[in-house]
Amino acid sequence: MVYESKHPLVSHKLTLLRNVNTEPKKFRQLIREIAILMAYEATADLSLTETTVESPMGSAQGHELTEKIGLVPILRAGLGMVDGIWEMMPGSEVWHIGLYRDEETLRPVFYYNKLPTAPTVQLCLVLDPMLATGGSAVAAVDILKKWGAERIKFVGILAAPEGIERLQEAHPDVSIYVAKVDQRLNNIGYIVPGLGDAGDRQFGTG
Ligand code: PRP
Ligand code: URA
Numbered sequence: 001m002v003y004e005s006k007h008p009l010v011s012h013k014l015t016l017l018r019n020v021n022t023e024p025k026k027f028r029q030l031i032r033e034i035a036i037l038m039a040y041e042a043t044a045d046l047s048l049t050e051t052t053v054e055s056p057m058g059s060a061q062g063h064e065l066t067e068k069i070g071l072v073p074i075l076r077a078g079l080g081m082v083d084g085i086w087e088m089m090p091g092s093e094v095w096h097i098g099l100y101r102d103e104e105t106l107r108p109v110f111y112y113n114k115l116p117t118a119p120t121v122q123l124c125l126v127l128d129p130m131l132a133t134g135g136s137a138v139a140a141v142d143i144l145k146k147w148g149a150e151r152i153k154f155v156g157i158l159a160a161p162e163g164i165e166r167l168q169e170a171h172p173d174v175s176i177y178v179a180k181v182d183q184r185l186n187n188i189g190y191i192v193p194g195l196g197d198a199g200d201r202q203f204g205t206g
Contacts, residue, residue, distance in 0.1 A: 001175040002164055003041060010037050010179045014157070018195045024204040028080050031129060031202060034157055034179055035081035036088060042125060042155045042177040043069075043089075070095050070121035070149075074128040074140050075112060077198040081127040081155070093121055097143055099136045106132075106189040108139040119148040126152060129198040131159035131178065132191050134166030141171045153177060158194055160185045 005011070016022055017030040048063035069089055073082050075098040086092055098112025126140050137154055144152055152174045154167065159178045162185050167176060182191050190196070200206030 002159075002168070002181070003175065003177045004181050005038065005041060005177075005179045007037060007041070010034060013037075014179050017157070018193065020196070022201075024202060027201045031080040031157070031198075032084040035127065035129075035155070036084040038155050038157070038177055038179060039085040039088060039125065042153050042175075046123070065089075065091070067122040067151075068093070068120065070124045072097055072124050072126045072140065072144065074099050074126065074136055076100075077129050077202060078127040080198075080202045081129065081157075085125070085127070085155075095124075097140050099139055101132075101136055101189070103188075106135060108136045110139065110143075113143060115143070115147050119150070121149070123151045123153070124149045126154045126174075127156075128154070129157040130191060130194075131156045131163035131167065131176070132185060133160075133189055134163035134170075137163065137167050138170045141167070141174055145171075157198075158182055158191050160191045 013030050013034050047066040049066045051062050051064050053060050053062040069092040071082055071085055071092050071094045073079050082094055096114045099108045099110055102109050124144050131137050141152055154174055154176045156178045159181050182194055184192055186192050197206055
């Protein structure tokens with residue numbers, strides 16, 4: 001399943017994010033805000049357990065989240081998506097996966113994994129603003145499945161059709177939530193029109 005946001009706030013903020021003149025501070029703020037909005041859409045089907053709560057006026061029927069959620073940013077660019085979502089779901093756990101894309105081969109190179117020996121969460125949200133060739137997302141989901149994760153969703157900002165196809169082919173059970181599906185990849189594997197290098201633009205590098 002591929003979900004592309006139709007929300008006006010997402011569309012407005014994405015336009016600011018793409019702008020070549022948006023400086024790193026504003027860029028990070030926008031990544032954070034869009035991530036919250038995308039997580040809102042990606043968590044619409046979370047399961048709830050019924051509970052009762054005492055308000056100052058009496059008892060009320062209520063709900064609490066049933067599942068434990070793991071936020072799994074792909075380093076580096078996924079880091080900017082964590083804090084806002086974590087504030088919305090403070091009971092989540094955050095597990096990091098370090099991958100970078102070799103600029104020549106465009107293949108993901110693994111360098112860090114901080115997962116516990118056994119799964120501690122029922123739902124993993126893989127966070128990465130960019131789904132380009134799909135190599136990094138597929139590698140991250142491979143790692144999570146080997147770890148034993150049962151339910152995984154990919155939450156991003158921009159995707160190329162090529163990346164969506166690759167992730168769906170490798171992991172058809174992983175739903176994909178993005179702000180926008182862009183036109184294509186260019187000859188060096190960048191999303192067009194895209195926003196450039198999401199890691200470099202957040203961290204002021206490159
Ligand atoms: C970017 C992005 C994804 C990956 C997407 O990371 O954040 O992880 O590229 O490309 P793919 O779909 O073709 O694999 P990058 O490798 O630039 O590392 P960084 O986040 O450390 O800058
Ligand atoms: N990674 C990025 O940061 N941007 C792209 O367009 C593709 C991969």
